[in-house]
Amino acid sequence: MGGAAPETTGEAVLRFDRVSVRRPPAGHLVLHDVSWTVRAGEHWAVLGPNGAGKTSALRLASGLGFPTEGTVDVLGRRVGRVDVRELRAVVGSVASGHRLPESLTARTAVLTGLSGTAQPLWKMYEDADRARAGELLDELGCAGLADREVGVCSEGEKARIRIARALITRPSLLLLDEPFNALDLPSREDLVEALHTLAERQPHLATVTVTHHVEELPPAVDHALLLRDGSVMAAGAVGDVLDSAALTRCFGRPITVVRQGHRWVATSARG
Structure with missing residues (x-):
């Protein structure tokens, strides 16, 4: 199975302390008693069947939702007591369903991450911001796309542009909600490679990637959280968590992982 990832002692960038979330009006438990800590430089995968609570956990981490019980802290900021705009500066969030305006160039689309708007606010962008946008596209293997309209980019290219946009504010935590959704095999591998390069070039950046498939995990992923029915089934170093027995319990059917x-x-x- 490979050894466990080395323990990290960096600053806690995300901490769930006995978090539960109930969905009104019936009070259905979406998350139940979840405790989880992500530290600077760690790369977490969050896996589990549909309805396990994966996206709900990411919404809490980005300040878009609030716990019914327990607490969520992002870099020392208590979710529910801090302005969401303040969290936007330290948390980059990417969802595969987020659509970029197709008439924008890739560089301009990245710049809109500074303002959090769909369309550019030109007066707030400086030359250093434009240079930073180009550097991020280069870092994610998209240097040749800077002046290309988003509408003519492939889905894989759009996925990497969305990530560059999320990184333009220099966040300490990057949340990726099913970033590989709808990508073909070559595009998936391009994104895997880009995320691995990102981890090498930004060693203090912490990432959390929600996915359904272990095949999508970049080599940089060193920790994993397994959720089922809103509860933690396992959490820790990826070499300890991603084994056949744990995934079988999590997904409720025989799974072999190598x-x-x-x-x-x-x-x-099925046997």
């Missing part, structure tokens, strides 16, 4: 080099492969077959 590590091939720095990547993972899972199969499922």
Whole structure:
């Protein structure tokens, strides 16, 4: 299975302390008694079946939702007691369903991350911001797209542009909600490579990636959280958590998972 990831002792950038979330009006438990800490420089994968609470956890981490019980802290800021605009400066959030205006160039789309708007606010962008946007596109393997309209970019290219946009504010935490959704195999591998390069070039950046498939995990992922029915099934170093027994319990059917080099492969077959 490969060894456990080394323990990190960096600053806690995200901390859930006995968090529960109930969905009105019936009070259905979306998350139940979740405790979880992400530290600077860690790269977490969050896996679980549909309805496990993965996206709800990311909404809390980005300040878009509030716990019914317990507390969520982002870099020492208590969610529910801090202005969401303040969290936007330290948390980058990417969802596969977020659509970028297709008439914008890739560079301009990245710049809109500074203002959090769909369309550019030109007066607030400086030359250093434009240079930073170009650097991020280069870092994510999209240097040649800077002046290309988003509408003619592939889905894989758009996924990397969305990530560059989220990084333009220099966040300490990057949240990726199913970033590989609807990507074909070459586009998936391009994004995996881009995220691995990002981890190497920004060693203090913490990332949390929600996915359904272990095959999508970049080599940089060093921790994993398994959720089922809103509860934590397992959490810790990726080499300890991503084993066949744990994934079988989490997904409720026999799963075999193996590590091939720095990547993972899972199969499922009923005996």
